[in-house]
Amino acid sequence: MMRAPTPSRCLNLIATTFVACALAHSAAAAETTWKLNAWEPPFDYSRKPVTIDYQPVARAAKPWRICASYPHLKDSYWVSVNYGMVEQARAAGVKLTVVEAGGYPNLDRQIEQIRTCSATADALIVGTVSYEGLTPTIRDIARRIPVIAAVNDIDDAGIAAKSGVSWEEMGHSIGTYLARLHPAGTMPVSVAWFPGPKGAGWVKFVEAGFQRALKQSSAEIAAVKWGDTGVEIQLLLIEEMLEAQPDIDYIVGSAPTADAAVSILRAQGRANHVQVLADYFTHGTFREINRGKVVAAPTDSPPLQGRIAIDQAIRAIEGTLRYRHVGPPVEVIDRNNVQSLDLERSLAPAWFKPTFEVQ
Numbered sequence: 001m002m003r004a005p006t007p008s009r010c011l012n013l014i015a016t017t018f019v020a021c022a023l024a025h026s027a028a029a030a031e032t033t034w035k036l037n038a039w040e041p042p043f044d045y046s047r048k049p050v051t052i053d054y055q056p057v058a059r060a061a062k063p064w065r066i067c068a069s070y071p072h073l074k075d076s077y078w079v080s081v082n083y084g085m086v087e088q089a090r091a092a093g094v095k096l097t098v099v100e101a102g103g104y105p106n107l108d109r110q111i112e113q114i115r116t117c118s119a120t121a122d123a124l125i126v127g128t129v130s131y132e133g134l135t136p137t138i139r140d141i142a143r144r145i146p147v148i149a150a151v152n153d154i155d156d157a158g159i160a161a162k163s164g165v166s167w168e169e170m171g172h173s174i175g176t177y178l179a180r181l182h183p184a185g186t187m188p189v190s191v192a193w194f195p196g197p198k199g200a201g202w203v204k205f206v207e208a209g210f211q212r213a214l215k216q217s218s219a220e221i222a223a224v225k226w227g228d229t230g231v232e233i234q235l236l237l238i239e240e241m242l243e244a245q246p247d248i249d250y251i252v253g254s255a256p257t258a259d260a261a262v263s264i265l266r267a268q269g270r271a272n273h274v275q276v277l278a279d280y281f282t283h284g285t286f287r288e289i290n291r292g293k294v295v296a297a298p299t300d301s302p303p304l305q306g307r308i309a310i311d312q313a314i315r316a317i318e319g320t321l322r323y324r325h326v327g328p329p330v331e332v333i334d335r336n337n338v339q340s341l342d343l344e345r346s347l348a349p350a351w352f353k354p355t356f357e358v359q
Contacts, residue, residue, distance in 0.1 A: 042325030045166040056311040067117035068125040070100040076283040083348035084306025096358035104197040123313035146316035150309040163308035165300040165327040171206035175213025190222040194253025234260040255282040301328035301345040
């Protein structure tokens with residue numbers, strides 16, 4: 001009998017075997033136990049989480065219809081979340097429809113999308129563009145079907161479960177890394193800080209964590225630039241900052257900020273004078289950490305968060321939801337540990353393309 005290819009061999013097989021590989025990988029994922037953080041009571045990041053062994057549903061009772069809404073698919077972070085959701089949906093035998101709002105300024109578009117998409121769904125998963133802006137809509141939808149929050153934090157009203165990490169911890173972790181490089185009392189360094197778009201469901205938390213960590217350092221924030229996480233916008237913001245603050249020592253911000261900074265610093269001949277850190281992890285930060293162009297970034301395992309959200313949706317539909325608030329542990333990646341990183345947990349494979357339907 002011919003054996004199905006194991007997940008570890010998938011990257012070495014030619015394109016015609018991708019379907020078999022995906023099936024083998026999905027089956028293996030469904031049988032895996034995930035080591036996660038769990039918060040009790042749920043939705044309270046101020047409490048210390050406990051570590052649990054989380055067993056995902058091997059197969060859903062029915063081919064449930066799940067709608068998932070993302071803020072955008074403009075960078076590889078949300079593509080990686082999409083990969084995790086798609087793989088878990090296939091493994092569990094559920095249907096998945098994905099919509100994306102096109103960016104954080106598009107609150108009205110996301111509201112319209114989730115109203116339409118959820119009308120024929122058994123559960124809704126939301127990666128929100130706003131912490132509170134969707135609350136009335138979600139309360140309304142939650143009267144009919146379970147609503148799961150994924151990745152970006154959101155007001156708790158109407159939420160059945162959350163798949164996520166503390167974004168305050170994400171900001172604090174990269175701030176702590178910088179503080180270790182420049183502890184309080186050492187020569188001051190200047191930092192340009194790019195928190196992200198105001199009002200987004202993660203920015204105020206990453207901002208709070210980063211600012212708190214920097215109190216233990218000699219780093220001084222010399223410039224703050226708010227804006228959407230699209231690379232084009234970040235390029236403009238960084239150019240403005242460098243013109244006003246040519247003697248900056250560090251650029252710290254989102255993964256697209258880091259990507260844009262590497263490009264601009266190289267073009268301006270400043271790559272050896274300005275260091276770059278990111279407050280989350282994507283394919284671009286992985287590549288640039290390997291090349292020594294980005295110092296460090298924390299990973300919150302986006303594909304795994306996508307898998308968790310699908311599993312929580314299934315469990316909420318079927319009445320088997322035990323852990324209402326779970327997420328992967330946060331790990332800061334730099335050149336010392338990048339080669340030992342479990343890529344499957346942190347990044348979508350290179351062959352994966354954004355997928356909007358799983359039937």
